Amino acid sequence: MTATDPVLRALAHPLRLRMLTLMWPGPLSAAELSRELDVSHALASQHLRRLSAVGLVELAEERDRRGGRERRYRTVHGSPLSDRRDGTPLLAGTLAHNLRERAGRRAPDSEGVTVDGELWVDPQVWQDVRGRLAALAAELHAAARPPHSPGTVPVGIGVMAFALQEEARPEGDGRPNPAGSGPG
Template identity: 65%
Template sequence: MTTIDPMLRALAHPTRLRMMSLMWAAPQSATDLARELEISHALASHHLRRLDAAGLVELGETRVRKGGTERRYRAVHGTPLSDRGDATALLAETLAHNLRERAARRVHEGPGVTSDVELWLTPADWDALRVRMAALLADLHAAARPPHTPGTVGIGGTVMLFPVHEEPPPPGERPAR
């Protein structure tokens, strides 16, 4: 049985993965996240503590609010997901869940890009395209603004590119979930 490290376990929950996306552009409090995700404050706080314990978020700022202190967290940039081959199935399941939810909210008349691929490339082409895709995703994250900023449009996306075996492994050799 494979042991999953705390970072991957934290990211294996669709709500926590969505929280990471929301905290990318600007710090968010548990209250902000609860409102955006339509969950209770207690549940948002629980998920935020899990992300914090795994080192995926950091305290971005504190604000005095109604006689108390509001703690606002931001995603730790550079969190590695793409090269975590030990958790491909776990991450794929979480990403698929979030993709289904985002697809249900898609603006049908809005432009988009959709593709599903299983291609064969030369190693040199794969390396070059992987680097370009990583740079494009970094640009997308860099352009992100806080949720619902005036003049912005919400964008949903899920990308997972990786090399595959020619044939699926025999049932006894499949990676543990």
């Protein structure tokens, strides 16, 4: 059995993934995260230390606050989730958890996009669509503002798109083989 990548393990916890999302547009402290996520300050601090230890967040500023020092962290920009092949089931579970949680908070009568599919497409179409999905996600992240910024609305997004392995089929099962995959 191989050891799981520490970055992947850090990303695989739904609360830590939410923390990274919240700190993307700007720095937050453990206290601010605890209030936003409705968890204890100690739990927010623990998760923040774990994210810092694997290099997913960095100290952005320290400031005096109520007789002490407040440390505010920000997400290190980049896309550690993009194209992770080594932990797809682990990340899929985390994304599914966040999707269920966010779906429960969906604004009544709000517009959205819901997509599910297992599709067969030309490889070039797949590459083009994959690139556009990545660009749209980058655009949305670039437009993100700190939680509760005036003039903003909270939105939820979770995208996982990837090529599938073809299933092994018993010979003579009656289904046609795709072009180029053998006798049919």
